[in-house]
Amino acid sequence: MQRISGEIRATDTFASPCDDCTIRDLAICGALRADEVRRLTAILSSVELAAGEPIVNEGDPADFVYTLTAGTIRLYKLLADGRRSVTGFLFPGDFLGVSHRDTYGFSAEAITPATLCQFPRTKLEALLQEIPTLEHRLFARASEEMSLMQEQIVLLGRKTAAERVASFFRGLAARQVKRYLPANPVSVPMTRTDIADYLGLTTETVSRTITQLKNRKLISIEPGSRIRIEDEDLLDELAEAL
Incomplete structure (x- = not known):
């Protein structure tokens, strides 16, 4: 069940919750001065989600x-015929909910137990006007999201099933490195149906492709929902093929 703490007010004698945040360097607050962090902290609440619990629903007021501080989130849209299209996965440090629209254009739910910092949109927009560093940081994150979307278009439109799955694993590895984690093995907390809905494939095709990559000794499957990349060069060649 979703749990939202009370608003956290920062004072001169109150230690900011950001002080002990392990992903602060990755989040939008990473480049802020101490006084700016206090102003941001003054408008945040902490949200805890159980696995499978929604955080936003498509069409709800935005x-x-x-900011995701722990766990993994899936973003998705429901198509007119009832099918689900997964549009992305969020990891600690990622931002969620920035939009020029008055409603959310997607749904988001926790894949694993997750913790987020929640900011009222109107209060955050006011801070963006007052703290240029925060606005620049947010713009940079939006640019990264646009790059991921462009990669997704290429992935869905030009690549085979094997190339898509290889690209997916390499992308997860790269995002681990960004979070100061080893690139190998790759943590894959999402289900194969999640992966299929993201890659535009069927669950059966994803399972079969993973087995093929395993048989070719490009990857191996480890306990704890992890994939070890056994031949990085060959997997890279497959991922980068057009």
């Missing part, structure tokens, strides 16, 4: 934006 009243809040979020």
